[in-house]
Every structure is written in structure tokens, then in C-alpha cells.
Amino acid sequence: MSYYERHVFFCTNDRGEGAERPSCNRCGSQAARDHAKQRVKSLGLAGEGKVRINSAGCLDRCEEGPVCVVYPEGVWYTYVDTEDVDEIIDSHVVGGKPVERLKI
Amino acid sequence: MSYYERHVFFCTNDRGEGAERPSCNRCGSQAARDHAKQRVKSLGLAGEGKVRINSAGCLDRCEEGPVCVVYPEGVWYTYVDTEDVDEIIDSHVVGGKPVERLKI
Numbered sequence: 001m002s003y004y005e006r007h008v009f010f011c012t013n014d015r016g017e018g019a020e021r022p023s024c025n026r027c028g029s030q031a032a033r034d035h036a037k038q039r040v041k042s043l044g045l046a047g048e049g050k051v052r053i054n055s056a057g058c059l060d061r062c063e064e065g066p067v068c069v070v071y072p073e074g075v076w077y078t079y080v081d082t083e084d085v086d087e088i089i090d091s092h093v094v095g096g097k098p099v100e101r102l103k104i
Numbered sequence: 105m106s107y108y109e110r111h112v113f114f115c116t117n118d119r120g121e122g123a124e125r126p127s128c129n130r131c132g133s134q135a136a137r138d139h140a141k142q143r144v145k146s147l148g149l150a151g152e153g154k155v156r157i158n159s160a161g162c163l164d165r166c167e168e169g170p171v172c173v174v175y176p177e178g179v180w181y182t183y184v185d186t187e188d189v190d191e192i193i194d195s196h197v198v199g200g201k202p203v204e205r206l207k208i
Contacts (some may be wrong), residue, residue: 001178002177002178002180003165003173003178003180004178007175007178009113009158009160012161047164052164054160054162055160055161056159056161057116057158057159058158059156059158060151060156071111071175071178072178073176074106074107074111074175076106076107
């Protein structure tokens with residue numbers, strides 16, 4: 001097993017107002033990442049051998065954003081609100097069952 | 105297969121001078137990430153179905169840093185210079201053969 005059982009990366013790139021391409025942080029990705037991190041921590045699942053929630057630079061799927069990716073499975077998601085983020089955490093990251101409706 | 109065949113994350117966290125814990129960007133990780141990104145691009149391997157080099161926030165292995173991790177394998181590395189980064193790219197990211205001497 002790798003250092004983390006599941007390692008989740010939220011794109012938190014921000015191109016600023018009026019950029020030609022959209023960017024995830026213009027869609028609230030920093031808050032979503034913070035929410036996910038807090039949820040994993042409150043579940044006692046943060047740390048070595050367990051789960052890590054990370055911010056990341058541009059993941060280059062901007063038009064499908066905001067996006068995150070769960071490794072080692074390499075399953076990609078978009079999300080709209082914290083309920084979506086909770087479902088990704090609870091179903092996939094904790095339970096191992098990908099969330100089909102949010103996959104991209 | 106996932107969106108990227110191999111997805112590499114370089115921790116580029118910077119705690120600044122005099123912080124209690126070390127941080128990867130105090131060990132040149134931003135330059136290493138930029139070097140890796142340029143090498144992958146120059147090899148024509150950047151993009152969907154191929155390779156993505158990303159920066160990431162703190163990966164929480166600070167004392168072993170600077171660190172990067174290659175997914176989907178979940179193989180972690182440290183590195184000292186651009187020759188080490190080149191070896192990680194050429195042997196593992198391109199060739200699929202992990203670099204034992206740099207693993208953490």
C-alpha cells in the first residue's frame with residue numbers, strides 16, 4: 001500500500017476575473033477542499049496509512065471544473081456544493097465506492 | 105485507464121524562513137517541478153492519456169523532503185538535483201520502472 005490509502009487532490013487554481021479559460025477556484029474549490037479536509041479530520045481519517053486531502057495547481061480539466069481526483073484509483077469528479085463533496089468523501093474516499101453521478 | 109497515464113505531484117509548499125518544520129520549496133521544489141514539466145513537454149508526453157506534472161500543497165512528508173509522488177502507482181520520491189528529477193521522469197514516468205535509490 002502507498003503512504004496514503006487514498007490521496008485526493010482538489011484543483012485550487014485561480015486565473016482571476018475575466019480570464020479566457022475558467023478556473024476551479026472561481027467556482028469555490030478552495031472552500032470545497034477546506035471542507036473536505038475538515039470532514040476527513042473530524043472522522044479521524046487523516047494521516048499516514050489513511051487519507052490525505054490536498055490542494056493542487058491546475059489539473060488541466062478547467063472546462064469540466066471545479067474538479068478533484070482520487071488516487072490511487074484515478075477517479076475524477078466535479079461537484080457543485082458541500083453535499084457533493086461529502087458524498088465523494090463518504091462514499092468513495094471512506095467507503096471505496098465511487099460516486100457515479102459526479103464522475104467526469 | 106485514468107485521464108492521465110501518470111500524474112506526478114511535486115510538493116511546492118513554502119513555510120518561509122525559520123519555520124519549525126522544513127518545507128519542500130525551501131529545498132528548490134518549485135524549480136524541480138518546473139524542470140520536470142518542461143522535460144515532459146519537450147518529450148511530447150504532456151496531456152490527456154499521457155503525463156501531467158503538477159504542483160501541490162503540503163504532502164505532509166516534510167522531514168523527508170523535497171518530495172514528489174507518482175500516481176497511480178503511489179510511489180514517493182525525494183530528489184537533490186535536476187539529474188534526480190530527470191531519472192524519475194525518464195525511468196519511472198516514461199519507462200514505468202521506479203527509481204529505487206530515490207524512493208522514500
